[in-house]
Amino acid sequence: MNKNYDAGLFNGSADSCQSGEIACSPEGEFAVCNEGSWSMIQCDNGSTCYAYTSGGLLEVGCNYENQKFSFTKRDYVFGGIFKRGFVFGQ
Incomplete structure (x- = not known):
């Protein structure tokens, strides 16, 4: 997911989305x-938007910039359109 976000693809497309979906912009919003x-909603200073795991769930939101590197090499399937989804393939 983070690779898609960095490439400006949000949840697979930069041009369309369904109301309520969440993602991250290439600029970290x-x-x-x-x-x-x-x-777009700007993250607080010292944080940026990216996908990360938390307690077996996939989170999408603002978190500390210095922790993003831990999650940039992994791709996960995101279930649902809300903030939390199940992580598959772990």
Whole structure:
């Protein structure tokens, strides 16, 4: 997922989305789909948006920048359109 985010593909497409989907922008902003368009929300200083695992779940949101490297080489399947989804393939 982080590779898609870095490439500007959000949840697979930069051009369309379903309301309620969440993702990250290539600039590290938290992105929420609103009526078919991505709306960006700036993360706090010292944090950036990326996908990461937490307690067996996949999280998408703002977290510490210095921890992002731990998650950039992994690809996960994200279940659902909400903040948390199950992590498959671990």
